[in-house]
Amino acid sequence: MSLWLLQQTLLLSLICSILLLGHSRLQKHLGAHKTYTLWMLLPLLLLSSILVNYVPTQLFPVQSNQIAYYSVQAGKAIKQSESSWYSQALTVIWLIGLSTMSLALWLQGAYLRTLLQTAKKVEGLASYLATYSHEKVHSPMLVGVIHPKIILPTGFVNLSPLQQRAIIEHEQYHHQRLDLSCNLLAYGILAVFWFNPLFWIAYRRFRNDQELACDAKVTATLDTAEKIVYSKLLLAYSQQANHGLLHTHYGNKHILKERIMQMRTHQQGQSGLAVIGLTVALGLSSLLLNQQVLAGDDKNPDIHPVIRIEPAYPAAAVEANQNGFVVMQFDITPTGEVNNVEVIKSSPTAVFDASAIKALKQWRYSESKTGAKGSLVQLDFVVEAPVSNIEKIKVTSK
Template sequence: MTSAELLDLLLETTLAGSAAILVVLASRRYLRRMFGPGLAHAAWLLVPAAVLAVLLPAPEAAPLPVATLHAIPAATAAVTVFRPAVSAADGAAAVWGLGVLLATMRLAMQQRGFLRGLGTLQRRLDGSWQASACAGLPAVVGLLRPRIVVPADFDSRYTSTQRALMQLHERTHIRRGDLHVNAVVALLRCLFWFNPLVHAAARRFRHDQELACDAAVVARYPHRRRAYGEAMLHTQLAAQPLPLGCHWGFSHPLRERIEMLKLTPKSGPRIAAGIVVITALAVATGAAAWAAQPGRAALQDSGSIAAKDGNAVDGHVVGLSVRIDDSRPMASSGRFTPGREQVFDYDHEGQRWEVALTITPADAGTYTVATRILRDGQLQAAPNLVVREGEDAGITVGERTDDRLVKGLELGLVVRRADAQAVDDTRIQNPPAYPAAAAAGGVGGSVVLLVDVDAAGKPTLVQVERSEPAGVFDAASIEAAYKWRFDPEIRNGEAVPSRLRVPVRFDPPVADGTPADGPAPG
């Protein structure tokens, strides 16, 4: 996974998780009042449901109907939807990784500080462990071998009834798997350290966890509410938190916990209704996150320039203009090998469109063009064209209204020989120089450039969006790009500055000096 893909995934999971957190924060008190603390605590399942839903494959769209073939002028414009540059993505990923490390160290220090603060532990006859300290106890610690730890004055401070209730509380945590759940919460806090909502939600989750555990104990011994409440008041608050455990201290809402003791346990039908509500919320939240996720298909390395160890050779050139869903058209051009399929990739609003062309010379001045148009890997159309050299042709796949594309893909293309070069073919006249060390070592790769052009089509800024392998072909690609000229974007009849994404592929040369796989489209 590249840095850019990692950041995209973090962004998607952060948005989905934050939305689910807001839903739970807004509804937890209502759910507690209507269905009890246990189901209010279960509502936090909405958060992992939303996050996990984002990791599922995106929904497949139904194929679009195929419209008629028609001739259209070859439009020229620039790509306007981009991902961050590689350097920025790598830097952001490094900052995130450092934050994860620091957050993990912080929680580990809190855990160690709490455990060291317990002092010497001694095994009791009832199976629990007695600490030499008192703060924040009783508590249950240990993921693999959970242990109930009671304070040094456990026998003198609490009555036998209170002691039994408090130990039952801690055993309930163990039985419910709360320690492992808290470990997952701690992991999420480390991974999403940059999101303040996650930290706020973690505190409220622990509050709801204690309330749910209290409710379970009181439901079992309803006639001992008073003793249970007095035990809470006698508990001394801890000086620091316990990330991977459960204990009675550290800002737990004692007022809410005592007020909860006054509530009457919910009836079976009410609890059943709550389960249905929570399940429906979890399913709806997960489905919404899954349906809203953008496609994460990576930009393929079949690109617009074939860089060779030497000068460009004569051949054939195809120029493309692609418009998707009434967006501004995207222009690209490049060489092609007769009879060999070349693929052009376009990302648009989370969908990946592929235009695969197989162009074969026919009679003098004519070409047959076999096309395959795919959306997210699904074939949408496969028409065949016969075009004359230098003349425009086009294909529309989708829906049109009043001679305007509403939904789908509109393709314009023109085929000519490479020796009939125009200003916008400078990418073919000036291919990147293949680095000598990479050529000698048989190293190939690709670079995706982001090129800012002025109204005359001259590059003003060239940046590397991503490269493979990193840094090997960057300088050669940037140097060549400043020699290129592009068709500027036309807006309201006037040329305006714009930005383009230009993929560049480097095929390692073989003995005869030609790329191993032949030239790539441009």
């Protein structure tokens, strides 16, 4: 888990840096809508890192007449035993942070449920979503992923029809675009990687881009005078805006200037093909970066392992500084399961056999029509890795 978190935080930090540093240029050339859409790269990259173990690879194929070799190093087990307290402490700290983030989300959900219980329903508005008002709400917001509702300030009824329509359209566009679900997803990623400061900056930029995209949608058909009215509305509601994790925030004083400047320039952005191209390129890059080197089957090049479980190095062998190997023969079923595992050679005899058999039985291969019979694999158990400047030659018999 720790290794996965480290790998993903490095990759996602790179993507966040690109989106943050290039934000102004992206906003200028792509527009608010497409720039906001680019943030979906982060969950897509995470999804690819999870699915990559189930994606067959032919990057490093093994010839059909070769045995598959794998090295099992005791150094990993030694390091794990020496630093177990350290890794356990880091895991506890990470879990505390994750629990705190989860608690904050739950508390806000409880607060919003209490708020809705005392809110008053507002009738007569041109909205397909249920609308309510509450004296504790100082800025319009959309709440509820499953049953969405718009909560308005009590003074909303005193606004002009144009202002009311603009606010309702803004919140309804949040709903149409599933922004609340996106917010939950973004917060979930933040909760997992809470230890990375860059993710907090990216999360805030994501939420701000969300509002910019809604502004662009609402003001697309407004004339200059109507945009001025809309700008004054933003100014009024940004002073005491309700910020939260489970609802949108119409008023946002932190990017007020940026929102008003966007209405003046009204950048529509280029074709969506640019976004699609960038998304595909980064998605493929993530698959390559996350891809593990998997060896092919020795009999059928179309069958390759999708899950490999590394054997545990026997504690007695570690203490005795003992190396060895195990050669096993096995069958692969059409569904990819391993059975009929048999040790055909091992050295020292019976020292590493049990550990090797237990691990191999948990391996899974890609599905095929006929499976494979008599596949061979050799697991080399090495206490210490060879020195890098020593020439290594593999000798095989014909």
